[in-house]
Amino acid sequence: MKFPTVGEIATKNVVSINIRKSIAEAVRLMFENDHRNVVVVDGSSFRILIASDILKARSQNINLSDQLNILNLEIIPTMTKGNNVLQTLEHLSCNIEYICVVDDDGSLYGLVTHTDIISNIDPETLMESFCLHDFLKLSKRDKWIKKEMKTSHILNEMAQNSLDSVIIIEDFKPLGIFTTKDVIRVIKNSSDLELPVSSYMSSPVDTIFRGSSIKEAVAFLKNKHYKRAVVVDKDGNMHGVVSQKELISLAYSKWASLMKEHHEELDKINSKLLSRSKKYEIIASTDPLTGLYNRYKFSKLYELSYSTMMERSSAVSLLILDIDNFKKINDTHGHNTGDTVLVKLANLLQGSLRDMDIVCRWGGEEFVLLLLATNLKSSVLLAEKLRENIEKLEIDTVGKITASFGIAELIEGDDLKSTVGRADKALYLAKESGRNCVRTQNEVVD
Structure with missing residues (x-):
């Protein structure tokens, strides 16, 4: 298998304009060609004009007769058309969507975007x-x-x-x-x-x-x-x-395994991929809003923790907490404020736990904590401390919040589903008991 070059996948039907031309001329080209962007040529560099730049110009009352250079458009990366498509991975980060493809003489050849890359993933x-x-x-x-x-x-x-x-x-x-x-x-x-x-x-x-x-x-x-x-x-x-x-980013790990089978191409790009692997590992393992582990990563860490517990005969507890009345916060103050609440709570949890403990955003307003070398009694004491600290938390426009807790202790033969199930029943009991309280698996009546 041979991966394509950027020249082979680039979109060649692009519209360009010199940076000394007016904003109005660039907008006209965009409309006439029904494009979402225009490449702005600035000497040997290339910039990109997109719809959001036009919106910003309108909001700032910039005169459309002004030259394009007044907009301070971002310079986009440039690659020659013979480069391997896998080398685009080092450029297509969260903040960059376009790569300018040039001929050997530096003249504009086309654009590569996420659309072009994903269209060439099998x-x-x-x-x-x-x-x-x-x-x-x-x-x-x-x-x-x-x-x-x-x-x-x-x-x-x-x-x-x-x-x-x-x-x-x-x-x-x-x-x-x-x-x-x-x-x-x-x-x-x-x-x-x-x-x-x-x-x-x-x-x-x-x-x-x-x-x-x-x-x-x-x-x-x-x-x-x-x-x-x-x-x-x-x-x-x-x-x-x-x-x-x-x-x-999700496909990246699979691509890497495929490349190991193709040593000729791997030798040329391996060093660049290695420098990017840590970043993609983080992307695949963390919740983008809070920075906490996501559910997928947590499940892997649970398996490791369970094995360690069995080897050392040590206690491990799992704690689920749920923000009380979170839907009301979103409905009253909006989802952006709701996101702020989630981030502040995540920061509080990270600052309150030991380095050995594991905290995850389970989904929505739910968080799951894995407390290593901690039995049920000790985990209740920690949960009560967390509950009190959350109650003291002050959040702009929202004020104070509370959370309910459910706790289960891992037992031999447990998998993640069964442990979470017991903790979830305890959480439900906490909600039924008036919220803002801690309940354990031992208090649940089946």
Whole structure:
């Protein structure tokens, strides 16, 4: 197997303009060619003008007759067309989406994006056993809004927060999506921005089930030509958004194993891949919002901890905590404030535990802690301390919060599912007991 060059996968139908030209001329080219971007040539360097740059210019009242250099557009990486596609991995980070491809003489040849890379990943090479809900990252670039919100407010928020899309939901179900492509259409048509965003959103929304495999998600994006997949549960309720970038990072480990079978190509790029492997390992193991371990990584650490417990005959306890009335916080103050609450609680937990303990964001407002060398009695004392510290936590606009706790002690023959199940029953008992309290597996009556 031979991986393609960037020249072979690059999009050659690109539009370019000199940086000394006006913003208005660049916008005209974007509209006329129905493109989401324009390459701006700045001497031997290349910059990129995208829809969010136009939104920012509008919000800052910049005159469109000004030259493009006033926008301070970001310089994008450049690669010659003969480079191996795997070398793009060192450039396509969370903050970079475009790579400029040039001929040997340095002239513009095309662009490579996440779309081009994912279109050249063979789904058969991906791990079919992994499902979206194991790895789903709630991207900060995507926001959930109601259909009544004015389009002008959405454009301002997309400009200020560098959002490339917003999801319109109703009764927790995705009703429509408003992306940078819709932004360009609205600006091009001089549409009435005081109308609700539902007037211009793309609807209905193509969705994918949260239980789909990574292979199915890649095929979905390739067949639909989408940059992101809207993920729903079995009832059609909004679960999150997974982007091309995230799928590329998930596919990375499989790509690495394939490359080991192809020593000729590996020799040329191995050093660069090794320098990136740690970063991708972190991406695949952590929750992007809180920085805590995700459920997948926690399950692996649980297996190791269980083996150690059996070898040393030491106690290990598992603790589940759930923020009380978290839905009310989101409904009253919005999801951004809810995210702030989750981050502050995560920081408190990390600062309160020993280095040997393991803390994970289990999902939503639930966190799971694995307390090594800690029996049930000691874990209750720690949980009470955490509960009191959470109650003292002050959060802007929200005020104070509380949390409920359920605890189980690992026993011989336990797997993660059974241990979590016992702790979850104890958590349910804590909720039934009035919340803001600690309950253990011993208090549960089956």
